[in-house]
Amino acid sequence: MGLLETDICGIPLENPFIIASASPSATIDMIEKSFIAGWAGVVTKTVKPDNMHIEDARPRFNVVKDGKNIIGFENFELVSKKNIGYWTNGIKYLKEKYPSKVVITSIMGDSSEESWSQLAIDMEVAGSDALELNFSCPHGMPEMGVGAAVGQNPEIIEKITKWVKGSVSIPVIVKLTPNVTSIEQAADAGIRGGADAFAAINTVESLSGINLETFEPLPSVNGMSTYGGLSGKAVKPIGLRAVSQIARSQEVPIMGIGGISNWSDAMEYMAVGASSVQVCTEVMLKGFDIVKDMITETEKFLDRKGFTSVRQVIGQAIPKLTSHESLVKNAPLIAEVDTVKCIGCGKCVVACNDGGYGAVILVEKKAVISKSECDGCSLCTHVCPTDALELVKIGA
Ligand SMILES: Cc1cc2nc3c(=O)[nH]c(=O)nc-3n(C[C@H](O)[C@H](O)[C@H](O)COP(=O)(O)O)c2cc1C
Structure with missing residues (x-):
C-alpha cells in the first residue's frame, strides 16, 4: 500500500487531499485540472434541482488581511448554477476518464423528500462515488430553508439524511456547519439519520469589514451587504476543534476542512481524527498545484516520524485532549x-x-x-x- 493511501468509507484515495465543494470544483474542466495536478478526488460544487432558482450577487468575496497576507476569506456565493444534465454528463465523463480519482457529489435539495431523493438518485446513477449533503451554507440558502438552516436543526438533519440514505446505496457524507452551539448534537442527528461519514467544517458566519469612508459593510453590493461565510487560515482553529469533537463522539470517518493551506495543516486535521481533508480557499488563492508540495512534504514528514502509512497519523492527538x-x-x-x-x-x-x-x-x-x-x-x-x-x- 502507498505511503499516502487512505480511504473514505472504504473508497480508496491515492492521497488524503481532496478539493472541497466550492468555486474550484464548479466546472468539469476545473475538476479535471485538479486531478491532473495530483488531487485524489473532488467534492463537486453543490448541485441543486433545476427548478430551484438562485442568483449570485457581485461582488461576493472580501478578504481579511494581516499586512499583505490574506488570513481570512469571506464569501456569499451560492450553489452551482449549472443544471443537472451538466453534472450527470460531467460525472460520467470524469469517472470514465479518471477511474482512480474519487468524485463525491455535493447536493442540496429544497425542503421536500422528492427533491433530495431525486437529486441523490440522479447523482448515483451518473457514477458518483459518494454524496455529500450540504447542510451548512451560512448565507443565501438558509433564507430558502436549506443550507445552514438544515444544519442548525438536528431533527431536519436526521430527516433529510434518512431520505437520502433510503434512496441510494453509495455512501452519504453529511457536511456540518460550525455555526451551532453543539456540533456533537448535529453529528448525533446525522448518525441517527444513517450518515456514513461527516465533512466539517463549512464556512463560519461572518462580517469581514466595514469601509469607514462610506460605512458600507464589505463586500459592498451596490452600497449594501449581508453576512457571509469566513474560510481560509483564520478558521483552522475552529475546524480543528469541530473535527476533534466529532471524532471524540462518533466512530464514522471524517473529512477535515477549514483553513488548510499546506501539508502540516492537513496532518493536524488527521491527528484530530480526519481520515482525509478537503481544501478550498488556498486553492482559490494559489491554484491546484499546491497539492504537489503537500504530497512531497507529507511524505517527508511520515518518513521522519517512521510511519509507513498516513493512516497512522489519524487520531494521534485525540487521547491528549481532555477537559480543562x-x-x-x-x-x-x-x-x-x-x-x-x-x-x-x-x-x-x-x-x-x-x-x-x-x-x-x-x-x-x-x-x-x-x-x-x-x-x-x-x-x-x-x-x-x-x-x-x-x-x-x-x-x-
Ligand atoms: C467561494 C466559496 C464557495 C463555496 N461554495 C460551497 C458550496 O457550493 N458547497 C459547500 O458545501 N461548501 C461551499 N464552500 C465551503 C467550502 O467547501 C469549505 O467548507 C470552506 O471554504 C472551508 O474550507 P477552506 O478554509 O479550505 O476554504 C464554499 C467556500 C467558498 C470560499
Whole structure:
C-alpha cells in the first residue's frame, strides 16, 4: 500500500487531499485540472434541482488581511448554477476518464423528500462515488430553508439524511456547519439519520469589514451587504476543534476542512481524527498545484516520524485532549531566555508588563526573567520575534 493511501468509507484515495465543494470544483474542466495536478478526488460544487432558482450577487468575496497576507476569506456565493444534465454528463465523463480519482457529489435539495431523493438518485446513477449533503451554507440558502438552516436543526438533519440514505446505496457524507452551539448534537442527528461519514467544517458566519469612508459593510453590493461565510487560515482553529469533537463522539470517518493551506495543516486535521481533508480557499488563492508540495512534504514528514502509512497519523492527538478540569494546574514552569538569540527588542517586556505579570526586564539589552514573578503563562514566548524564550520546568 502507498505511503499516502487512505480511504473514505472504504473508497480508496491515492492521497488524503481532496478539493472541497466550492468555486474550484464548479466546472468539469476545473475538476479535471485538479486531478491532473495530483488531487485524489473532488467534492463537486453543490448541485441543486433545476427548478430551484438562485442568483449570485457581485461582488461576493472580501478578504481579511494581516499586512499583505490574506488570513481570512469571506464569501456569499451560492450553489452551482449549472443544471443537472451538466453534472450527470460531467460525472460520467470524469469517472470514465479518471477511474482512480474519487468524485463525491455535493447536493442540496429544497425542503421536500422528492427533491433530495431525486437529486441523490440522479447523482448515483451518473457514477458518483459518494454524496455529500450540504447542510451548512451560512448565507443565501438558509433564507430558502436549506443550507445552514438544515444544519442548525438536528431533527431536519436526521430527516433529510434518512431520505437520502433510503434512496441510494453509495455512501452519504453529511457536511456540518460550525455555526451551532453543539456540533456533537448535529453529528448525533446525522448518525441517527444513517450518515456514513461527516465533512466539517463549512464556512463560519461572518462580517469581514466595514469601509469607514462610506460605512458600507464589505463586500459592498451596490452600497449594501449581508453576512457571509469566513474560510481560509483564520478558521483552522475552529475546524480543528469541530473535527476533534466529532471524532471524540462518533466512530464514522471524517473529512477535515477549514483553513488548510499546506501539508502540516492537513496532518493536524488527521491527528484530530480526519481520515482525509478537503481544501478550498488556498486553492482559490494559489491554484491546484499546491497539492504537489503537500504530497512531497507529507511524505517527508511520515518518513521522519517512521510511519509507513498516513493512516497512522489519524487520531494521534485525540487521547491528549481532555477537559480543562483534568489539566495539571500546578506544573512549575518558568520562562527562560536564550541570550544568544535575544536581540533586546523589549517586546516581551511590554507584553509581560501590560498583559502578564511584570516579570521581564531588559538588562544590557537582554531579557531577564524574575523567577518570583513569572507565572509560566507563555505570553512572552509568543511575542518574541527570535524564539529566544521558552518555558522550562523550575529547577530543570
Ligand atoms: C467561494 C466559496 C464557495 C463555496 N461554495 C460551497 C458550496 O457550493 N458547497 C459547500 O458545501 N461548501 C461551499 N464552500 C465551503 C467550502 O467547501 C469549505 O467548507 C470552506 O471554504 C472551508 O474550507 P477552506 O478554509 O479550505 O476554504 C464554499 C467556500 C467558498 C470560499
